Amino acid sequence: MKTLFTHEQLTITIQRLAHQLVEQIEAFEDVVIIGIQPRGIHLSDRVVKAIQAIVPCQKIQYGQLDTTFYRDDVHQNNSIHIPSATSIDYNLEGKQIILIDDVLHTGRTIRAAMDALIDFGRPKHVSLMVLIDRRFSRELPIQPDFVGQSVDTMYSQKVKVQWDEHNQDHKVLLLD
Amino acid sequence: MSLSVKHLLGIKDLAKEDIQTIFSTADNFKQVLQRPIKKVPSLRDTTVANIFFENSTRTRISFELAEKRLSADSVNFSAAGSSVSKGETLIDTVNNILSMKVDMVVMRHSASGAPHFLSQHIDASIINAGDGTNEHPTQALLDAFSMREKLGDLKGKKIAIIGDILHSRVALSNIYCLQKLGAEVLVAGPPTLIPKHIEALGVAYTYDVKKALAWCEVANVLRIQLERQNKPLFSSLREYALYYGINKDMLDSIQRDILIMHPGPINRGVELSSDAADSKQSIILNQVENGVAIRMAAIYLLSGKAIIE
Structure with missing residues (x-):
């Protein structure tokens, strides 16, 4: 087990991601930020909070999306995936969507997330923000638009973001 | 999982x-x-x-x-x-x-x-x-799910199952399901429609529907299953409705609101009167x-x- 990023590094990265979004988006009116359940929402919660601190007068539309029912491996593992809650109270028709997840690996979760999104309406544009991009491990033509950190890993390794609920000790671990 | x-x-x-x-x-x-x-x-x-x-x-x-x-x-x-x-x-x-x-x-x-x-x-x-x-497991699951939606955790909740218990698969599945979730279960109906030794399942029973209604938070009313009764178990439907049927007046006489459920199809005017089945307390369509x-x-x-x- 190896620590790839420490709490201090991650805090700066999250701030940077929030600033990048604010830099690119003038008005958040037609933007919906969507965290991917279950692990992506730890990041999206914090990014949304950071954006709110940068642009306090703008109203941020924020939802959570579960992709379980859209996965392409429903019947490939030994057990079936138990879903988490989806909460999207906005019509996504014509909106600009920022999808947020913690680790981008094969790209299959994002594929499922895009399918799930379309069932809520036809967005104008979808972009992807991830905290950790595991380069060279993609199985689908999917690339992130906003990247916290890029790492090079072997397929057999696991990258795990450990979130501390008291915001004192987040870290990114590489597990063999 | x-x-x-x-x-x-x-x-x-x-x-x-x-x-x-x-x-x-x-x-x-x-x-x-x-x-x-x-x-x-x-x-x-x-x-x-x-x-x-x-x-x-x-x-x-x-x-x-x-x-x-x-x-x-x-x-x-x-x-x-x-x-x-x-x-x-x-x-x-x-x-x-x-x-x-x-x-x-x-x-x-x-x-x-x-x-x-x-x-x-x-x-x-x-x-x-x-x-x-x-x-009838999926019926019991949807019944308990509907109760949970209205009452929250079912632990310690008082649920009465009223009607033809003897012929009802809904009753047996409900009893198992509610007990596993920690609820208290009482069955009520005419003596001929309550199975012997039902207390072995850990449920209480009464022949007095009014008592059951006064005790419970949810009344799950079951259909009289005439198709399964090959010998007469009560004298007439009219008599059943008079002594064991539930109507709006009975519900109004209880000081608090209890939930009324029914797995369907309802014999209107027999186990449940129309004014009770269509009252605000009824969550029959939520069940469906x-x-x-x-x-x-x-x-x-x-x-x-x-x-x-």
Whole structure:
């Protein structure tokens, strides 16, 4: 087990991601930020909070999306995936969507997330923000638009973001 | 994670955790059913056969809709008009359907234990949609799910099951399910329709419907099943309605609001008067709505096991 990023590094990265979004988006009116359940929402919660601190007068539309029912491996593992809650109270028709997840690996979760999104309406544009991009491990033509950190890993390794609920000790671990 | 069982034959075989997994999955499906596109692509690779040897409206439509909402393919079979009338056996009938590459069977049968028997002879997962006077697990799950939606955790809640307990598979499944969730159960009805030794199941009983109503927070009223009564068990429907039927006046005489449930079909004016069935306290149509989400959860959770094993 190896620590790839420490709490201090991650805090700066999250701030940077929030600033990048604010830099690119003038008005958040037609933007919906969507965290991917279950692990992506730890990041999206914090990014949304950071954006709110940068642009306090703008109203941020924020939802959570579960992709379980859209996965392409429903019947490939030994057990079936138990879903988490989806909460999207906005019509996504014509909106600009920022999808947020913690680790981008094969790209299959994002594929499922895009399918799930379309069932809520036809967005104008979808972009992807991830905290950790595991380069060279993609199985689908999917690339992130906003990247916290890029790492090079072997397929057999696991990258795990450990979130501390008291915001004192987040870290990114590489597990063999 | 998945259920501890391969088939859903009865609530008796389920662990409390299984019931809770089904509920939390059904919460998600209920949310899906409120979207503009009420459908997910999860089970595109699954085919389900709905095999009904007995009549049904709600259960059958509910299962069929649940399958469609999961993107599974479904085929329907009813005994009337099939080769069953030519003398084909249950196993032959089902094996013939399964050889057309069906992954899961939803079955209703008038003989208690028919799905259990079938489960020993076929590989596909079976969901019991009611077997004789034994169990009707998805009905009990949707009943408990509907109660949970209104009352929260069912631990310590007081639930009365009123009516024809003797012939009711809904009653038995409800008793198992509610007890596993920690609720207190009381059954009420005429002495001839309450099975002997029912207290062995850990439930209390009374012959006084008013007492039961005064005690409970939820009254699950069951249908008088005339089709299963081959000897007279009470003098007339009119007498039953007078002594054991529930009407709005009785509900109003209790100081607090209790929930009224009924698995359907209702014999209006017999076990439940129209003004009680259509009152604000009645959550009968919520039950039907929740039925689709519960059945989606059951099919989804069992589909994994069926294909792997």
